[in-house]
Amino acid sequence: MTWTLRPWRMSDAGALAALLQDGRVRRMLRDGLPYPYTEADARAFLAETLASDPEEVFAFAIAQEDIPVGSLGMFRQGNIHRRTAELGYYLGPDHWGQGIGTWAVREAVQWVFARTDLLRIFAEPFAENHASCRVLEKAGFQLEGVLRQNAVKDGRVLDMKMYARCRGENDPQPVL
Template sequence: MKCYLRTWRLSDAKDLAAVLNHKHILNHLRDGLPFPYTERDGEAYIRAMLAADEKDTFAYAITVDDKVIGSIGAFRQGNIHRQTAELGYYLAEAYWGQGIMTNAIRQFCRMLFETTDILRIYAEPFSYTIGSRRALEKAGFTCEGTMKNNAVKNGKTVDMMLYSLTRNIEPYPVRRLSPEEIPPALKLCWQVFLQFEAPEYPPEGIAAFRASLEDRERTRQLSFYGAFDGDMLAGVLCMRKPQHIADFFVHAAYHRKGIGRKLFDAMRQDYETQVFTVHSSPYAVEVYRHLGFVPTDTEQMTDGLRYIPMKFEEKTVCT
């Protein structure tokens, strides 16, 4: 289900009250919201958001079919943290578990980085709000740690988690892909394969590669890394256990920009043992040599696909 963000309207007060007039929602938020939450409370909040300094308060309604189903906002911090903003959000319980909050967080953070000078967005969910934490992680946030005994909620001392997302200063940032981003990643693999590698294979090999991309069980077992140019997926690296590169493709428009190296180095950070294998296509052998791989056997063929077994091994990794 697709959600949209927009500025608040006074006419949203009734829908906002319907979202917040539930104890289960309030148990996931900081104290201060009244219960029962009335339409008048909603109107007061909306008036406050509309009157706030737009350079310091960034508040939006989360909507589906123009109906308010939640809220998302960030608040600029002060002094030396003036380019940092704290993120807050909530969603009507009927819409949980549908990827809507992840989508909203992505939209909001992208907009904030593109239209303001904010460099870092952070969130502090309670440790027990598993759904909220997963939404942050799927949206690209990094968990920086646990803040022990950091709050008292409903008479109990609870831990909170610290998550952050920073503006991408370096070109072509790399991160783990969310489940929603995997189909576009597989599409990129297929397109680049057709352009650069398929000419070296018989129809049998091309069909075998296509089948591997369409194999859902195989895909489920892969870890996907993506390099981005803004919203554009520029390159993909897929890993399967134990430490084998299953697919590794960079969009033609981004060749010779160091994206392959960035993907490889980012992936390496997730492994303590720095030993990796790959079955390189003839076309990619020199690319893997450049990354430090060496052949471990002669050229072989399986299901019409020619490949050279190669291996990378290093005892330590720079961090």
């Protein structure tokens, strides 16, 4: 099977809408996504993403045979954190547990470090999202701490974990 990280396209709207309709995916994402998530919502997201500054937003479709099955984005922070980016990602449930998330995170981090001045990439998964924490650990991220009572999701107060990877840590040459 051929996996790729590639830029999003407007023609991906249907696949993106299907991914974000799945409650299993939405359960571990931040709030703010419309529900139901329609193709119109996907087109609006894609238009905004494609118009974003390519030095500020690094957005990829995780694709199998060129069909999006997940999403990965890194978002440059501002002010004194301008050389830091936040990482977010998700996969459709049919692709969980196959090493795809780890592969995608490794590839994207290598790509961004090779092409930008970023020094640090961080992610803040919910502490109970053990699979996402494991993806980050396998991709070379270090656990820096637990952010206690850091989020309210579906009426529940949740801890989050702070993971980070800095430039030069486990960075072979990119293969994208």
